[in-house]
Amino acid sequence: MADSLYLFVGLGNPGDQYVHTRHNVGFMMLDALAAEQGAEVNRSKMQGRYCRLRLHGAQAILLEPQTYMNRSGECVRRFVDYFNIPLSRVLVLHDxxxxxxGRIKAVARGGAGGHNGIKSLVQHLGSADIARLKIGISHPRGVDGQGRQPVERYVLSPFSPEQRQQIEERLPLVQEAIRLFIQEGIGPCMNGINGRGAG
Incomplete structure (x- = not known):
């Protein structure tokens, strides 16, 4: 673990119009993690915005692909290849x-489940064995309790103030998940994180 290089990928869409949207919760978490360390995800390379820092005794890259969600895998593949990072040291944060x-769930692998960012990652990395930290954004609900807002519009809409607070309150758990992932691996991360706090 000492001096090993880890890659933490937050998924989202570039552009000011998407900054506070539900689909960008991966970006939001990485920005908050960087700020906690006195850093900022603001360097540009290979179609990504990133920063390098030390986390829990290891070197880490925080990466926000700037390719739009459905092409995220192109950027991540470039970083994995350029820095020679094994997939076992990659963790993806996404909605x-x-x-x-606000519910947080760590998984070791799995299909895309309709998530275009994960679909692109699996395609470009050639494997579904990608550790992920899922951040719950809940399903869209109609105002009258009957109709539902289309999913595409919902994920590209801003969080309500209440939801934003729920998400921000989960930052310590996300930090704990990253610590466990670095120090012990995805299995202990899943055991230590999943089921803690329902959303």
């Missing part, structure tokens, strides 16, 4: 509609 808002 998940099937989890209540």
């Amino acid at each position: 998940d509609l099937d989890l209540g808002c």
Whole structure:
């Protein structure tokens, strides 16, 4: 673990119009993690915005692909190849509609589940064995409790103030997940994180 290089990928869309949207919760978490360390995700390379720092005794890159969500894998593949990072040291943070808002779930692998960013990662990395930290954004609900906002519009809409607070309150758990991932691996990370706090 000492001096090993880890890659933490936040998924989202570039551009000011997407900054506070639900689909950009991966970017939001990485920005908050960097700020906690007195850093900023503001360097540009290979179609990504990134920073390098030390986390829990290891070297880490925080990466926000700037290729738009459905092409995220292109940027991530470049970073994996350029820095020679094994997939076992890659953790992807992304939104998940099937989890209540603010719920955090670590997984070792799996299909895309309709998430275009994950679909692109699997395609370009050639494997579904990619550790992920899912951040719940909940399903869209109609105002009258009957109709539902289309998913595409919902994920590209800003969080409500209440949801934003729920997400921000989960930052310590995300930090703990990253510590466990670095120090012990994805298995202990799953055991230590999943089920803590329902959303």
